[in-house]
Amino acid sequence: MTRGRRAFRSLFTCLASAAAIAGAVHAAEAQDRPLKIIAVLGPLGDPFFSAMEKGAKDAAKASNVEFEYTAPNGFDNLAQDLARLIDVGAARRPDAMVIGNFIPDAENEGIRAAVAAGIKVVIVNTGSGNWSELGAVSYVGEDATATGRKAAELHLANGAKSGLCVNHVPGNPGTESRCSGFKAGMEAGGGRAKVLSLPYSSQGNPQQIVQAIAGELMSDRSVDALYTLGSGIAANALQAxxxxxxxxxVKVGTSDFSRQTLEALRDGKLAFDLDQQPYLQAYYGVQIAAQYLKYGMHPIGVVTTGPLTITKDNVGEALKPGVSPYRGAM
Amino acid sequence: MGPMDTNNEGAVRLAAAADRSRIALILSRLMRHPEFGALVGTLAVFAFFAVATAGNGFLAWRGVTGWLNVAAELGIVAVPVALLMIGGELDLSIGSVIGATSVLIATASGLYGVPLWISIALAITLGVGVGLFNGVLTIRTGLPSFIITLVSMLALAGSALGMARLLAGTPNVSLKVEGPLRAVFAGRWQQANVSILWWAAVSLAAAWVLFRTTFGNWVLATGGDARSAREAGIRTDRVKIVLFILTALAAVLVGIIQTMAFNGGEATRGQVYVFNSIIASVIGGVLLQGGYGSPIGVAFGAATFGIVNVGIFYTGWNSDWAQLLLGLLLLAAVLANNLFRRAALSA
Incomplete structure (x- = not known):
């Protein structure tokens, strides 16, 4: 009985002190509640954005902040979906937002409103042109026009004269800039280039894309350099x-990654792959936001993550099993 | 000029008139075939591109196999979809079944090393399951199949993406297949895919079923007038469930073909087939409201779609305008088809 009571008392003391500790921790949290960051980026059905999500989550974990990834389900209603997600995200009053400015005309207004409401914004992936005038902290990503020009340079160095840029998302500012950069680059180097826009009715049907590229190559036999803007399209172009x-x-070069394009590089079928490093874009984006919120520090100007040129010579690193998920290629 | 001559002339005239009426009879008999309009549409579109692509290799083996490959993969799905439309229902879930099949096979065999024939069996089970779900729910709830299959389309696309990212960490899973199964599903002879044979087999089998079997009669009756069909003792519910299973299985077949031909699966692949298979059916002369159509016509519809979609890139014209031309040519094909059907029904 006594023994039992003593045990009970010590248990009570134990519980009481545990509660006291918990209370203290809770109080500390209330003063210094975890920072919350919301991202508005691309659909996770695209492996590219899967790598971005991984980068963002890893950075959130490392910086000890609360993080949420939001994105449209697909590409077919992108402008409205993105604008809505930015408004919804800002309305939830996070401390910072990491946003891809894929369609500036639709997104600028929401981004400005978020900045005006005191939310710190970091622009990633697309939006190198106007991030500072929107009031964002920084921009992390590639210069799409420079990437297109790099593709032209690499093709020209292989002796190409006539290029074809395959735009599978006509109207998207990022893909349009890559193609126009490619065209300008080819022309500056004494060659020429044109753009092949794939119609909506071929999206998601690799057979149709293969046959479309094959047809274009048959109708213009001068083409000796293909530049594709996505890893799936690159595989289709190789087959065509x-x-x-x-x-x-005809040599094929591409932007963006998949296991297939990396293996094609290794086997010497693909000439080059221009990586904009989506994992790093999101990782740095979240980290910059967290560090700015915590310590008031941030990079000055843009952080450039692309294009990183991958060829047969350095593809081995990206193909290592532990590495490829971070590169956006399983 | 004697009376004899006049008689002779009359006889000649009579004979000529008879000839003309015989030609008219043959023509009208031909036109009565529901696939005739679709055949004319295919020939017209082919002639257009044969001229427009002059010398660019559209008529060469490479060009012909190009549009045949596209038409084949579409036709394999479009023909059963057409049977279902003739039976009076729609299936929006086929695109998700294609994507889910490709992810299922690529994940099971590519990631976990499951023998390929087992993952194919799993995919077929999935197809039967989706077909049963669509069919039974459409019958039991009495809701339009548009809604029910919209539900399965969304649910299946979501689970395929979720499972792929959970298990493989990416929505694109690679899989390299060699050996006899590749020959069956993705074999090639020069640039022609074996899918062309599948397309022909599916079309001929569907035509035989629709026009030569009791089940075919039931399908036509179910779509034409479900009430009288039921009163005549036809189990319209069973007919529809079977048709839903067939469309899902056709989608599984295309999913298997594409997984092997393109060395991997993608959760987001295939959605475009939903719309394109309906387009091919309508170009092929199937009535959207059901009860009328021919699988052979739909095979021509798929061919027209393939010719237009691939042919445009052989012209070398500015590709920005491709969709406009696609729309106009499809409109022309459907109008021509309609004209023939009306002429056929009034003749």
Whole structure:
């Protein structure tokens, strides 16, 4: 009985002190509640954005902040979806937002409103042109026009004269800039280039994309350099070239990654792959926001993550099993 | 000029008139076939591109296999979709079934090393399951199949994406297949895919079922007038469930073909087939309201779609305008088709 009571008392003391500790921790949290960051980025059905999500989450964990990834479900209603997600995100009063400015005309207003409401904004991936005038802290990403120009340079160095940029998302400012940069680059180097816009009715149907590229290559036999803007399209372009028995004449280079494009690089089928490093874009984006909120520090100007040129010589690193998920290629 | 001559002339005239009426009879008999309008549409579109792409290789083997490959993969789905439309229902979930199949097979065999035939069996089970779900729910709830299959389309697309990202960490999973199964589903002879044979087999089998079997009669009756069909003792509910299973299985087949042909699966692949299979059916002469149509016509519809979609890139014209031309040519094909059907029904 006594023993039991003593045990009970010590248990009570134990519980009481545990409660006291918990209360103290809670009080500390109330003073210094975890920072909350909301991202508005691209659909996770795209492996590219899967890598971005991974980067953002890793950075949030490392910086000990609360983080949420929001994105449209697909690309078909992008402008409205993004504008809505920015408004909804800002209305939830996070401390900072990490936003891809994919469609500036639709997103600028919401971004300005978020900044005006005191939310710190970091622009990532797209939006190198106007991030500072929107009042954002910084921009992390590639210069899409420079990436297109780099693709032209690499093709020209291989002796190409006539380029074709395959735009699978006509109207998207990022893909349009890459194509126009590619065209300008080819022309500056004494060559020429045109743009092949794939219609909506071919989206998500690799067979149709293969045959469209093959048809274009048949109708213009001068083309000796293809530049594609996504990893799936790159694989389709390689097949079209192979089907046309034109591998000796037509070289294929691409932006963005997948296991297939990396293996094609290794096997010497793909000439180059321009990586904009989506994992880093989101990682740095979240980290910059967290560090600015905590310590008031931030990079001055833009943080450039692309284009990182991958060729047969340095593809081995990206193909390592522990590495490839971070590169956006399983 | 004797009376004899006049008689002779009359006989000749009579004979000529008879000839003309025989030609008219053959023509009208031909036009009565529901696939005739679709055939004319395909030939017209082919002639257009044969001229417009002069010398660019559209008529060469490479060009012909190009549009045949596209038409084949579309036709495999469009023909069963057309049967379902003839039976009076729609299926919006086929795109998700294609994407889910490709992810399922690529994840199971590519990531976990499950033998390929087992993952194919799993995919077929998935197809039957989705078909049963669509069919039974449409019958039991009495809701339009548009709604029910919209639900399964969204649910399946979401789970395919979720599972792929959970298990593989990415929505794109690679899978390299060699050996006899590749030959069956993604074999190639020069640039022609084996899917062309599947397309022909599916179309012929569907035509035989629709026009030569009791089940075919039930399908036509179910879509034409479900009430009288039921009064005549036809189990319209079973007919519809079977048709839903067939469309899902066709989508599984295309999913398997694409997974092997393009070395991997993508959760987001295939959605475009929902719309394109309906387009091919309508170009092929199937009535949107059901009860009328022909699988062979739909095979021509898929061919027209393939010719237009691939042909445009052989013209070398500015591709920005491709969709406008696609729209106009499809409109022309459908109008021509309609004209023939009306002529056929009034003749």
């Amino acid at each position: 070239v192979e089907d046309n028995d034109a591998a000796a004449r």
